[in-house]
Amino acid sequence: MPEGHTLHRLARLHQRKFGRAPVIVSSPQGRFAEGASAVNGRVFKKASAWGKHLFHHYEGGRVVHVHLGLYGTFSESEVPMPPPVGQVRMRMVGSDFGTDLRGPTVCELIDEPDIDDVVARLGPDPLRRDADxxxxxxxxxxxxxxxxxxxxxxxxxxxxxxxxxxxxxxxxxxxxxxxxxxxxxxxxxxxxxxxxxxxxxxxxxxxxxxxxxxxxxxxxxxxxxxxxxxxxxxxxxxxxxxxxxxxxxxxxxxxxxxxxxxxx
CATH class of the missing domain: 1.10.8.50 (Helicase, Ruva Protein; domain 3)
Known part of the structure; x- marks a missing residue:
């Protein structure tokens, strides 16, 4: 299972590659189709992490919450991306960068206030500036x-x-x-x-x-x-x-x- 620094690195990467621009989001596998449709084409405001949880914040207050678990991975690709291979839960495509998410424990759409409910169950994150x-x-x-x-x-x-x-x-x-x-x-x-x-x-x-x-x-x-x-x-x-x-x-x-x- 990836440790906390990996999720913070992913947050930084996704912030840099997708931040402040519309992102095409889909679910080739189909298991996240409704959530992907809700944020597809919206502006990606920022990415953040708390412990092993990753949050993609979109315009309009919608958030994609990801927990990779034991088997989840993001694979990176140049644009245009090749056809999806395997069970791709979520595909994100920006202007010059794309990524496929496979095998996460959690990939769900939540609202911005719901992040507090996730964080309330967690201890302090050593990589956050506000950690106690x-x-x-x-x-x-x-x-x-x-x-x-x-x-x-x-x-x-x-x-x-x-x-x-x-x-x-x-x-x-x-x-x-x-x-x-x-x-x-x-x-x-x-x-x-x-x-x-x-x-x-x-x-x-x-x-x-x-x-x-x-x-x-x-x-x-x-x-x-x-x-x-x-x-x-x-x-x-x-x-x-x-x-x-x-x-x-x-x-x-x-x-x-x-x-x-x-x-x-």
Whole structure:
């Protein structure tokens, strides 16, 4: 599942390519035909993101709300676009740029005020200027759920996925199974500050970078198409810091990774 910085990058791209001009919107697959018809030909005012949710704001107060989920993707194309291939939920065509959306969990038409209802269910987004990290702390400190689960809970922090979750906990030497009530306010504040910085790098670079230069020893954990990490997807390999074998387990349906020495 794409992490929060990916949605913010998409918002910036769509703002740049479609902003302040009419956009041709269709649903070749047919599942979004009514919604596409409602915004087709309207001026695309702006794009915004909150966590893993993307919003396309159109003239007249209509908004297309997209959540990519596990399988959703936007593919880019020059104009004129070729005939659609596969199950294209939504096609957008501007003057010199087009994109196809396939496989999203959510692709729906809402009104501008309805955005508040979506956001009300989410925690603070580290990439938004108005984000308040203390709201995350307020939820973490009351919960006995493992911190590894809480960081993936979008009502606690919006936009954190499995890579950032695992890497952040290692960087702060916190065991993923420690209950939220046992994590200190200073620890949460430090993680929030670090997360904001890491996700800004992801937004700027288009990829997740979490390993400090001094810890990148060229250990055999690199695979094409996935980030170079401390613990994420490195089960059975040596820790970059202490050499202990990285462990993995399933936590609330997702794989968690940690170093048993550094994250006691």
């Amino acid at each position: 990290g203390s709201l995350a702390w307020a939820r973490i400190r009351k919960s006995r759920r493992p911190i590894g689960a809480l960081l993936m809970d979008q009502t606690v922090i919006a936009g954190v996925g499995n890579v950032y979750r695992n890497e952040l906990l290692f960087r702060h030497r916190i065991n993923p199974y420690r209950p939220g009530v046992k994590v200190g306010e200073d620890e949460v504040a430090a993680m929030w500050t670090d997360l904001v910085a890491l996700m800004k790098v992801g937004l700027r670079r288009g990829k997740i970078i979490t390993v400090e230069r001094e810890d990148d020893h060229g250990l055999p954990s690199y695979r094409p198409g996935r980030p170079r990490t401390y613990v994420y997807r490195r089960a059975g390999e040596p820790c970059r810091v202490c050499g202990t074998e990285i462990r993995t387990a399933v936590m609330e349906g997702r794989n968690v990774f940690w170093c048993p020495t550094d994250q006691t």
